[in-house]
Amino acid sequence: MSDHHTYKKVELVGSSKTSIEDAISNALAEAAKSLKLMEWFEVVDTRGHIANGAVAHYQVTIKVGFRVANS
Amino acid sequence: MSDHHTYKKVELVGSSKTSIEDAISNALAEAAKSLKLMEWFEVVDTRGHIANGAVAHYQVTIKVGFRVANS
Amino acid sequence: MSDHHTYKKVELVGSSKTSIEDAISNALAEAAKSLKLMEWFEVVDTRGHIANGAVAHYQVTIKVGFRVANS
Amino acid sequence: MSDHHTYKKVELVGSSKTSIEDAISNALAEAAKSLKLMEWFEVVDTRGHIANGAVAHYQVTIKVGFRVANS
Amino acid sequence: MSDHHTYKKVELVGSSKTSIEDAISNALAEAAKSLKLMEWFEVVDTRGHIANGAVAHYQVTIKVGFRVANS
Amino acid sequence: MSDHHTYKKVELVGSSKTSIEDAISNALAEAAKSLKLMEWFEVVDTRGHIANGAVAHYQVTIKVGFRVANS
Amino acid sequence: MSDHHTYKKVELVGSSKTSIEDAISNALAEAAKSLKLMEWFEVVDTRGHIANGAVAHYQVTIKVGFRVANS
Amino acid sequence: MSDHHTYKKVELVGSSKTSIEDAISNALAEAAKSLKLMEWFEVVDTRGHIANGAVAHYQVTIKVGFRVANS
Amino acid sequence: MSDHHTYKKVELVGSSKTSIEDAISNALAEAAKSLKLMEWFEVVDTRGHIANGAVAHYQVTIKVGFRVANS
Amino acid sequence: MSDHHTYKKVELVGSSKTSIEDAISNALAEAAKSLKLMEWFEVVDTRGHIANGAVAHYQVTIKVGFRVANS
Amino acid sequence: MSDHHTYKKVELVGSSKTSIEDAISNALAEAAKSLKLMEWFEVVDTRGHIANGAVAHYQVTIKVGFRVANS
Amino acid sequence: MSDHHTYKKVELVGSSKTSIEDAISNALAEAAKSLKLMEWFEVVDTRGHIANGAVAHYQVTIKVGFRVANS
Numbered sequence: 001m002s003d004h005h006t007y008k009k010v011e012l013v014g015s016s017k018t019s020i021e022d023a024i025s026n027a028l029a030e031a032a033k034s035l036k037l038m039e040w041f042e043v044v045d046t047r048g049h050i051a052n053g054a055v056a057h058y059q060v061t062i063k064v065g066f067r068v069a070n071s
Numbered sequence: 072m073s074d075h076h077t078y079k080k081v082e083l084v085g086s087s088k089t090s091i092e093d094a095i096s097n098a099l100a101e102a103a104k105s106l107k108l109m110e111w112f113e114v115v116d117t118r119g120h121i122a123n124g125a126v127a128h129y130q131v132t133i134k135v136g137f138r139v140a141n142s
Numbered sequence: 143m144s145d146h147h148t149y150k151k152v153e154l155v156g157s158s159k160t161s162i163e164d165a166i167s168n169a170l171a172e173a174a175k176s177l178k179l180m181e182w183f184e185v186v187d188t189r190g191h192i193a194n195g196a197v198a199h200y201q202v203t204i205k206v207g208f209r210v211a212n213s
Numbered sequence: 214m215s216d217h218h219t220y221k222k223v224e225l226v227g228s229s230k231t232s233i234e235d236a237i238s239n240a241l242a243e244a245a246k247s248l249k250l251m252e253w254f255e256v257v258d259t260r261g262h263i264a265n266g267a268v269a270h271y272q273v274t275i276k277v278g279f280r281v282a283n284s
Numbered sequence: 285m286s287d288h289h290t291y292k293k294v295e296l297v298g299s300s301k302t303s304i305e306d307a308i309s310n311a312l313a314e315a316a317k318s319l320k321l322m323e324w325f326e327v328v329d330t331r332g333h334i335a336n337g338a339v340a341h342y343q344v345t346i347k348v349g350f351r352v353a354n355s
Numbered sequence: 356m357s358d359h360h361t362y363k364k365v366e367l368v369g370s371s372k373t374s375i376e377d378a379i380s381n382a383l384a385e386a387a388k389s390l391k392l393m394e395w396f397e398v399v400d401t402r403g404h405i406a407n408g409a410v411a412h413y414q415v416t417i418k419v420g421f422r423v424a425n426s
Numbered sequence: 427m428s429d430h431h432t433y434k435k436v437e438l439v440g441s442s443k444t445s446i447e448d449a450i451s452n453a454l455a456e457a458a459k460s461l462k463l464m465e466w467f468e469v470v471d472t473r474g475h476i477a478n479g480a481v482a483h484y485q486v487t488i489k490v491g492f493r494v495a496n497s
Numbered sequence: 498m499s500d501h502h503t504y505k506k507v508e509l510v511g512s513s514k515t516s517i518e519d520a521i522s523n524a525l526a527e528a529a530k531s532l533k534l535m536e537w538f539e540v541v542d543t544r545g546h547i548a549n550g551a552v553a554h555y556q557v558t559i560k561v562g563f564r565v566a567n568s
Numbered sequence: 569m570s571d572h573h574t575y576k577k578v579e580l581v582g583s584s585k586t587s588i589e590d591a592i593s594n595a596l597a598e599a600a601k602s603l604k605l606m607e608w609f610e611v612v613d614t615r616g617h618i619a620n621g622a623v624a625h626y627q628v629t630i631k632v633g634f635r636v637a638n639s
Numbered sequence: 640m641s642d643h644h645t646y647k648k649v650e651l652v653g654s655s656k657t658s659i660e661d662a663i664s665n666a667l668a669e670a671a672k673s674l675k676l677m678e679w680f681e682v683v684d685t686r687g688h689i690a691n692g693a694v695a696h697y698q699v700t701i702k703v704g705f706r707v708a709n710s
Numbered sequence: 711m712s713d714h715h716t717y718k719k720v721e722l723v724g725s726s727k728t729s730i731e732d733a734i735s736n737a738l739a740e741a742a743k744s745l746k747l748m749e750w751f752e753v754v755d756t757r758g759h760i761a762n763g764a765v766a767h768y769q770v771t772i773k774v775g776f777r778v779a780n781s
Numbered sequence: 782m783s784d785h786h787t788y789k790k791v792e793l794v795g796s797s798k799t800s801i802e803d804a805i806s807n808a809l810a811e812a813a814k815s816l817k818l819m820e821w822f823e824v825v826d827t828r829g830h831i832a833n834g835a836v837a838h839y840q841v842t843i844k845v846g847f848r849v850a851n852s
Contacts, residue, residue: 004523009508149439325474326472464763
């Protein structure tokens with residue numbers, strides 16, 4: 001077994017009508033369909049769309065770190 | 072009709088006793104009184120006041136982008 | 143009485159299974175055990191651990207400003 | 214006459230189908246309708262929309278500095 | 285009375301032949317003509333013009349935060 | 356149909372002998388071969404190679420955001 | 427005697443009614459009560475409170491570096 | 498042959514028990530298994546884990562640029 | 569022959585009435601009068617002067633990297 | 640047992656005549672004298688003193704994160 | 711006469727026992743010995759040395775822009 | 782003797798096949814040929830070229846501060 005690992009980061013934008021946390025969860029749920037070894041996320045940017053003078057969608061950009069398989 | 076638009080950004084600080092999302096909503100509700108064409112917001116800074124060792128107010132600085140009328 | 147005060151900032155990382163706001167509160171509750179004059183906080187970084195393709199813990203780095211006693 | 218001036222900056226987003234320079238010009242032309250003493254601009258951010266795999270619009274965020282009248 | 289306030293920030297450039305502090309004061313004095321509820325400023329940038337190998341004007345860019353009336 | 360989407364960003368460097376806009380277009384044209392739902396780009400960095408004291412190639416780093424299929 | 431030293435940095439906010447330099451001095455004077463081996467400071471942020479349309483207090487955030495005793 | 502190339506950047510985190518350079522090499526060795534045209538890397542962040550009061554692993558985040566095949 | 573080179577960077581501001589690219593070219597043309605081994609440039613800042621509500625000059629700050637002779 | 644922890648970060652500058660890694664180790668060794676639960680470090684800044692045209696000391700600023708006891 | 715100019719920036723550190731403004735002036739006075747066409751300066755960093763718990767020297771890093779002769 | 786000094790900073794890129802430290806040393810050795818009063822360096826950027834899936838050269842950008850003679 002190797003004494004070190006290599007990780008890769010991908011940058012995602014999750015959205016949600018309800019909260020910043022929900023936007024993060026939505027992005028992770030989508031990513032989990034193809035990435036098996038996700039270990040951490042970092043919030044890069046928080047923004048959103050406005051409709052009728054109120055928040056329509058939160059849009060949260062995150063970086064997700066996952067271990068490269070067999071590394 | 073023009074094939075391009077011009078937008079303006081204003082910088083606001085919303086506050087709330089309950090959550091970051093609520094502070095953003097409060098700022099937008101206030102801005103909506105004078106701005107008609109708000110389209111997006113960007114979170115610039117999140118901070119707050121502390122009272123009795125706990126969060127008293129969240130203070131969230133956002134930039135709000137709105138379309139310049141007739142542009 | 144002095145006409146000016148001096149403040150100190152400390153950098154903390156709070157964590158929570160439930161929300162960003164709760165992670166901030168947890169950090170402040172811990173800090174309140176030793177710091178008496180906390181006045182404000184600033185969010186520096188938001189990240190978290192992922193387990194089973196979902197958020198396991200939010201980890202929020204904040205700076206806490208408190209007044210130096212007798213300053 | 215005063216020996217000093219005060220300037221104000223506003224943040225605008227201009228767009229164009231053709232070039233970055235044209236997006237800047239469009240923002241300035243729109244601003245010139247209400248601001249009389251514009252003196253300089255600073256490019257803050259350059260981005261754009263994509264349609265059919267090509268640039269549909271350049272969107273250039275600029276800050277425009279103008280002298281406050283009678284300052 | 286509301287339990288929260290909304291603030292707006294404007295970006296100004298003050299100038300002075302004598303000092304950085306004076307440039308800040310000049311910008312605030314100018315802003316005070318139209319803004320009634322200014323509460324804080326943040327220095328964004330300090331620069332200046334040079335004439336004959338010496339400082340001719342300090343130019344200090346500040347953001348001024350003021351409370352939105354009735355918010 | 357979902358009420359929210361997830362986007363992914365990839366970072367590309369396009370190059371061109373003629374202009375910054377053309378370097379962006381070249382990167383998008385290349386990306387369009389494998390990405391079907393590209394929606395926006397953000398310019399991250401602009402640089403270039405010099406040959407014989409003049410610009411040989413503009414090299415523009417962009418992030419391209421595209422919607423994750425079925426998200 | 428060791429051929430290397432270790433330093434620690436603390437982050438302070440000094441305030442003053444009169445000048446940026448005086449705010450720095452006030453923070454150092456306060457820090458000097460408990461820190462014996464201060465060697466340098468770095469200005470991190472300059473801001474202030476406004477009262478009656480003029481500067482009420484300058485608030486200067488600095489980092490102070492001091493040598494760890496016996497290091 | 499095209500007179501311009503397109504490059505893509507991926508973000509990796511390499512780790513090593515021994516040095517920063519070794520962490521970079523480990524990340525590149527892992528990436529080389531799937532990327533054939535790697536040309537340059539940029540160090541984004543250097544950090545590490547601590548065990549027993551000493552460095553257990555260096556963790557170096559790099560961006561790797563590689564030429565898109567046939568571009 | 570050495571197996572490594574040393575480069576130096578200088579910071580220039582080029583200007584042009586017509587385009588950002590032309591401002592870069594003008595700076596390089598001027599630099600080429602005294603620097604013989606220029607290899608790359610990096611755009612640091614893009615701004616400009618406004619006259620009559622339109623761009624009068626683009627001003628582009630670049631860093632130019634050149635190889636130190638005999639290094 | 641709590642389901643969450645709180646961490647504190649301190650900022651240190653380690654120095655070494657030999658390498659960047661050694662400067663980090665020296666800072667950690669010094670910190671380990673008083674901090675028992677150090678978990679990670681982040682490199683903030685790398686610089687050094689020059690003597691006789693060569694590196695005399697590397698000076699590496701790191702932030703060290705440690706768990707607050709009983710948190 | 712050319713319809714455009716080229717400027718060069720140099721980075722200087724001025725010091726003073728008395729004030730930030732004086733440190734800037736000292737750097738400009740020194741630069742004026744060899745540079746004839748200095749037009750503006752930008753403050754990059756403000757720091758200083760501490761002796762006996764008080765400021766010993768302010769050290770202000772500035773960039774100075776000057777016009778390249780005959781450009 | 783003056784009670785203050787003026788320093789100048791130059792930006793260099795050193796390269797090395799073996800290590801980050803060696804790249805710094807190579808840049809300083811080259812700079813020492815023409816600069817007599819170098820006092821400190823600051824690492825600005827670390828990157829490198831890749832050949833055959835491994836590091837070919839480390840390229841480290843540093844700023845070198847040196848005292849202006851007779852200042």
